[in-house]
Amino acid sequence: MTFPPLRDELRGIEPYGAPQLDVPVCLNTNENPYGPSEACADDVAAAVREAAAGLNRYPDREHVALRTALADYLSRDTPHGIGVEQVWAANGSNEIMLQLLQAFGGPGRTAVSFAPTYSMYPEYARDTHTRWVAGRRDADFGLDLDAARALIEAERPHVVLLPSPNNPTGTALEPAAITALCELVGDDGLVVVDEAYGEFRREGTTSALELLPAHRNLVVTRTMSKAFAAAGLRLGYLAADPAICDAIRVVRLPYHLSSVTQAAALAALGHAPELLGYVDTLRAERDATVEWLRAQGLQVADSDANFVLFGTFADRHAVWQAVLDRGVLIRETGPDGWLRVSIGTPEEMTEFRDALVAAMKEQA
Template identity: 65%
Template sequence: MNAPAQPAATAPARLDDLPLRPELVGEEPYGAPQLDVPYRLNVNENPYSPSAAVIADIAAAAATAATAANRYPDREARALRDDLARYLGHGLTADEVWAANGSNEVMLHVLGAFGGPGRSVLSFAPTYSMYPEYARDTHTTWLAAPRADDFTIDPDQAVAAIEQHRPDVVFVTSPNNPTGTAVALSTLELIIEAAPGVVVVDEAYYEFARAGTPSALELLPRYPRLAVTRTMSKAFAFAGGRLGYLAASPAFVDALRIVRLPYHLSAVTQAVARAALAHADELLARVADLRDARDDLAAWLAGRGFEVAESDANFILFGKFADRHAVWQGLLDHGVLIRETGPKEWLRVSAGTPEEMAAFKDALDRVTKEQGT
């Protein structure tokens, strides 16, 4: 009896062979380089690891959550939202807080609820490079109004852009990424009052702002269509935990609950985030050191003749370079990884430990000498 014929071997499918959505053709996945180098100053992490006590509490919380891993987590994450409300203050309650896997997912929830086909989202460029991708992924039209030459938002121009485009959603990043620029509350108020839809103020870097910088949380009681997002990834040294959150009116939060995936926050994520929040004072203790490192770095760069954007975040945008990629590569060749992002003549470097800052300064001096920049 003859053996059955074997199917002909075929080559593995390529991305081009798949029926991808047209707007995704040619796109690359988002991601800053993750390279094994001595000094990583490219993604604005808090460089200080949690203490042994914090690590032990996080591990214990994860172990406790694992005992019920056969059950679904609390889909409303009530205890975590209560802890986050307590941390934020301003009289907020759990009903006015939402949490997700990083502020990235929070933003997707916002556009899932308020964006979509036939709707638009407006922001002020240069700003966070993921915003257009959130818009693309939710079929929301992306619109960008320009910032001023110093990367601030001109309130009159912002209002004019809103009146022209009538966006359903407005994203305002304060402090802004990649420039570090904070936005005045008076400007935010004008934007909110002009916007026909919802306004989201992204305060991912707020804990690093200089003393006296007000938060948009102060405006929440007056504006039910306003939301303020934060993250534990930066100041909390919890980037690996992937926990972002939003404060808004209960109705706004309810809108996000409609579009969230079932059980979107794992029991382990909720447990370890609560453990980290219980150590908020300790985890935030290094924020002042990073502010000092940022300000020292800004002064040092300016002293070397670079243009430096004023920053209230834990990073510095500096330039200008005729060939920024050559400078980026030169630094990488010396073991220092920074970020090639934002305006094409600029580079961004995160504030780090004294050792990291010394290594960056030494490498930049070497590269500028080698390249004659």
């Protein structure tokens, strides 16, 4: 046997990850370019210092204080309110998704999504031995509800993964579509609406949190990595029926959220208005970027996120490389021919526009 004795289906697979390169302008991982203030950083540091004094003890396994703060925060996005018993948190929304598939997927079970979509979803399925089925989106990256219904009726999935806004396209789902799929799946499965970029949605686009009272099979996930400017914190969370949270407890690792993570997240939540203060600025910059890209004759997907998918290019890698050669890192992702740019500061977006114009002239 070849060493190491890796599972056969994992042999030759490259680990997931966007390029991490030392360049002046990084616009490839959808980070918030505006970091926390000194006051916020000081409060996080103080909270971590306090937690450090008790590192000889295990953390609160139920992270009750953190879940209470997260429930209060989520309640702002729904008239129904969110209770602490409906909230669960983990190390990034990645671990949240993995826990959901550990609990509700597995051998003999199926997970469904609609491509193009987040490229980690099939990896969560693979890692949990869950059968993976991907349907297709419309040409404008919206969800064809009739096709979605047909796929779900044919596959009878146990988990349906629906990012809204979708990554990498930025497309948001209509509440009616979420309702229809929840009703179709019924008690045989879960519909997971991944709102990692939910805070960036455009005016009038509602959160799936509003639908929770009507559908006990609905799960809404969020993260502090994007709008909260806390990608380095690694804190994701969900809101769902309490029975779903109880089921996740069966598969979670003991003390999966460290005392340091809980303390830092609580301190950051105390600065929510400040950390979210740049969301409107980033929305405006996103919309201006969409208009500018279209003025260059490019196709651009409507976006409710803090990134924009644009194309199409006969050789997208050549364009990506030419932009990178000018000090700007964007993402080569999505359907063939498309590229994605995260929204940065005005100065960073100027650098991006200049680099892209030069790259397109070079490739013409």
